[in-house]
Amino acid sequence: MKTPNQQAAAIVKACERLRDAGVAAWPVLADGSMPGADSAAAVAAKARTIPGTCEAHGFAFVAPFRNELAACVRLASGATLAGVERTVSALIDEQRQIADLRSLVEGFSQRLMQSYEETYSLFRTLRLVASSPDPVCQIRLVCANVQQALPFSWVAVAFRDDPKIVPELRSRVFLVGVAPRQQEVEAAILNKAAALLENEWTKVLVPGRSTVATLTNAEAVCDPISHDDHVIGLLIAGNKINENGEISSPEMQYLDAVAEFIGTFHENMARYSEQRAMAMGTLEAITAAIDAKDPYTRGHSERVAYLACEIAKAMGLSEEDAERVRISGLVHDVGKIGVPERVLCKAGRLTDEEFGLIKLHPETGHRILKGITLLEHALGGVLHHHERIDGRGYPHGLKGDAIPLTARIIGLADTFDAMSSNRAYRPAMPREKVLAEIARCAGTQLDAAVVAAFSKVDLRSYDELMTRQATAAGVLFQQAA
Numbered sequence: 001m002k003t004p005n006q007q008a009a010a011i012v013k014a015c016e017r018l019r020d021a022g023v024a025a026w027p028v029l030a031d032g033s034m035p036g037a038d039s040a041a042a043v044a045a046k047a048r049t050i051p052g053t054c055e056a057h058g059f060a061f062v063a064p065f066r067n068e069l070a071a072c073v074r075l076a077s078g079a080t081l082a083g084v085e086r087t088v089s090a091l092i093d094e095q096r097q098i099a100d101l102r103s104l105v106e107g108f109s110q111r112l113m114q115s116y117e118e119t120y121s122l123f124r125t126l127r128l129v130a131s132s133p134d135p136v137c138q139i140r141l142v143c144a145n146v147q148q149a150l151p152f153s154w155v156a157v158a159f160r161d162d163p164k165i166v167p168e169l170r171s172r173v174f175l176v177g178v179a180p181r182q183q184e185v186e187a188a189i190l191n192k193a194a195a196l197l198e199n200e201w202t203k204v205l206v207p208g209r210s211t212v213a214t215l216t217n218a219e220a221v222c223d224p225i226s227h228d229d230h231v232i233g234l235l236i237a238g239n240k241i242n243e244n245g246e247i248s249s250p251e252m253q254y255l256d257a258v259a260e261f262i263g264t265f266h267e268n269m270a271r272y273s274e275q276r277a278m279a280m281g282t283l284e285a286i287t288a289a290i291d292a293k294d295p296y297t298r299g300h301s302e303r304v305a306y307l308a309c310e311i312a313k314a315m316g317l318s319e320e321d322a323e324r325v326r327i328s329g330l331v332h333d334v335g336k337i338g339v340p341e342r343v344l345c346k347a348g349r350l351t352d353e354e355f356g357l358i359k360l361h362p363e364t365g366h367r368i369l370k371g372i373t374l375l376e377h378a379l380g381g382v383l384h385h386h387e388r389i390d391g392r393g394y395p396h397g398l399k400g401d402a403i404p405l406t407a408r409i410i411g412l413a414d415t416f417d418a419m420s421s422n423r424a425y426r427p428a429m430p431r432e433k434v435l436a437e438i439a440r441c442a443g444t445q446l447d448a449a450v451v452a453a454f455s456k457v458d459l460r461s462y463d464e465l466m467t468r469q470a471t472a473a474g475v476l477f478q479q480a481a
């Protein structure tokens with residue numbers, strides 16, 4: 001029979017053996033001390049929270065396992081070491097099974113959470129993309145969102161040089177994040193996109209076998225972007241940020257979905273761009289036909305559109321808004337279609353009645369274009385381009401800022417072009433005189449701020465356009481003769 005001291009020494013030894021085997025185990029002695037434990041007080045305090053351990057008994061045996069208290073065995077005076085070990089090992093096995101199950105549940109919850117975040121990020125990407133009309137901005141947004149959602153150092157999209165691809169994206173690479181030897185990597189991605197073969201596709205690029213992976217010294221995932229079942233570009237993500245750099249299957253699936261989404265998005269964008277180009281071509285043809293009714297106004301709408309757009313940019317408007325001003329300038333006189341040719345082309349002075357007919361054209365134009373979605377931003381410019389800052393214009397006699405900015409800009413471009421062109425009743429005025437007249441009208445007929453912006457516009461392209469139009473008209477005239 002072992003004495004209490006011998007039994008204590010044996011249990012201290014047993015704990016050491018268990019610790020050697022990877023199980024954190026310390027005996028808690030009756031006085032609360034724990035031989036061998038680094039933070040005895042902390043473990044003992046924990047042990048005391050378990051009923052029936054350290055109260056009136058000689059020894060208690062504590063085996064914390066994976067930061068949890070796994071076993072706490074009460075030692076009766078006759079307990080043997082073998083008995084203690086059996087009990088502890090059974091308890092430890094049970095605890096291990098619980099821990100395994102817990103880790104399984106934790107892994108599952110983590111994966112569920114990750115899936116939720118990835119799906120949410122994909123929807124957020126779709127929403128963001130839908131909110132911007134600029135294809136370059138949209139692709140950058142997609143890359144930024146993927147890079148935020150997945151643990152990759154960089155994400156890139158590249159498009160090949162293909163007529164199917166919208167011009168803004170053709171033969172371009174967009175890389176978001178930080179890649180080693182970034183410029184070389186971008187060039188390699190662009191080359192890879194250019195050399196794409198429909199049926200030869202490697203999903204995981206490996207250093208030594210792929211230039212992109214070799215340059216970045218890491219694996220990269222590569223997905224094709226298709227338009228009408230034809231590969232037009234690729235999506236690549238590389239330099240995964242984690243201990244082993246291994247790319248998981250859910251990450252690949254996520255990138256697959258994004259590449260497919262970019263393809264669909266591109267198809268829509270290309271169709272929209274095609275339809276828009278067709279609509280703009282039709283508009284240009286209609287306005288040119290109206291201008292051509294009077295040989296003296298030929299090309300007027302195109303020149304007004306150009307100048308109005310340049311003034312808008314000089315005023316600090318965005319590219320998108322300046323384009324809207326350009327379209328409005330292009331269609332500003334569409335209502336002249338309703339003015340009889342005998343009035344429109346009259347060489348002499350107009351009667352009051354005839355001028356009354358001319359003055360109807362802004363409202364006629366507004367009526368014609370109302371309801372066309374593409375032109376809804378142009379309507380203000382069409383209806384009000386003959387208003388004056390001092391309120392003496394038509395059709396509504398609006399004053400100052402009550403006149404839409406687009407209309408104030410078109411008003412100036414229209415006046416400038418009218419004075420700069422030959423008319424049936426007078427020849428074109430010299431540039432100096434036109435500019436002096438514009439300056440004189442600032443604050444009465446014209447908006448002073450628009451006049452100030454106009455002074456910054458380089459008129460060389462306007463003059464070139466005028467020359468081109470005159471040459472084309474000359475060729476047509478010669479052909480007709």
Ligand SMILES: [Fe+2]
Nearest residue numbers: 332333385386
């Ligand atoms: Fe007009």
